[in-house]
Amino acid sequence: MEYVVAIDVGGTDIKSALIDRNLTTISQKVIPTPLSGNTQERILDSLMELVAEYSKIQKVSSVGVSFPGIFDDKNGVCIWSENLILENFHIKDLLENRVQAPIIVKHDVRTAAIAELRNGAAKNTENAIFMSLGTGIAAAIIMNGEICASNGYAGEIGHVNVNGKFACVCGKFGCLEAASSTLAISKAYASLSRTEGVSTEKIHSLVLQGDPIAMGVWRDAMSAIGRACEILVTLLAPEVIVLGGGLSNAKATLLDPVSQYLADSLSFQHRPRVELAHFGSKAGVIGSAIIAFELLPAIEQ
Ligand SMILES: [Zn+2]
Structure with missing residues (x-):
């Protein structure tokens, strides 16, 4: 069985989970979003810690992250987020330099919508x-x-x-x-x-x-x-x-x-x-898991 780490960064908290191919949550954790000091570094540190914690439970095949603000899905860049006080934050590149597993970062709402479109209230x-x-x-x-x-x-x-x-x-x-x-x-x-x-x-x-x-x-x-x-x-x-x-x-x-x-x-x-x-406030985490799993066949080819 393959496992991914799914992380939904919000304006108030960071929801995360270790999820298997059947989209079953194996373990989950919610931490507050760092909103003061060097938020860019503190958010990266928080995400790294979460990945490290889940890696102790299972081998992590890939990591999917959803992120708020005006977000460039193609390059994984947060162009602007007033709520997180961030601008031009190259989160995907910065995480790739620090995490061993393949990573994808996309916009939080569009990622949550993927969960609802594939398996939830917008299915079919x-x-x-x-x-x-x-x-x-x-x-x-x-x-x-x-x-x-x-x-x-x-x-x-x-x-x-x-x-x-x-x-x-x-x-x-x-x-x-x-x-x-x-x-x-x-x-x-x-x-x-x-x-x-x-x-x-x-x-x-x-x-x-x-x-x-x-x-x-x-x-x-x-x-x-x-x-x-x-x-x-x-x-x-x-x-x-x-x-x-x-x-x-x-x-x-x-x-x-x-x-x-x-x-x-x-x-x-x-x-x-x-x-x-259908997934309530967990749609972002489930969507992050779906995009993380989508990364795997492309990497294996
Ligand atoms: Zn406004």
Whole structure:
């Protein structure tokens, strides 16, 4: 049996796993993403440590990494990530110099979309949208069975103006990401409740308990996601919109209001299915394993 290390670098944490050919997780670990000091070096060190740890359990045949920001999949370069404070980070080359096994590094959302397209909620579709709703927000656009990357710049739905009330990390105002990311939901709740540092998980449980402030914040965030989905549906007519990322842990509290927004707002457009990611917030890790295994036959030839 062959084993790969799959790593999903996010804006908050780094999810990782040792995975076999059947995509079964043998071992897994989550560590916080280094966000201060020399983040470039600290991220590389963290990934090296993870690979070294898994190598003690099984021989690692290859390593697949998914990474956020504007990402050049072909060369494995993070062109820009505001959340990780990185620019022009040649992560694939730098890792190749340090790790013995073959390595592939691709964009996090497009990699998660591969998992959903092959084995998840977008299976057997030709045209689909995968939306990753986490610390940041981005989409993978699947057209005619192919994922559009456009040199890394496609799918940045998080920076579409949805008439939001908040300033965005990109320097603009009113972006989807500034209205509906997990970070944005926490910030909006903090400003209204005057309670700092309440997590999205906690706000979600307050919504379920009927807390009026949490419900108002949640409603605004869901409307902004619905508005963005309406734009995507009108432009791209997907068969399915798959909602993933950390916010998808909210399950029906996410799916129902977004579906309802679309039901109310669409007219002539083709109505897509709206589904939660089959792999939930693990789609990035599973996708990383899939691209790592795809590397193996090419190397063996
Ligand atoms: Zn923005």
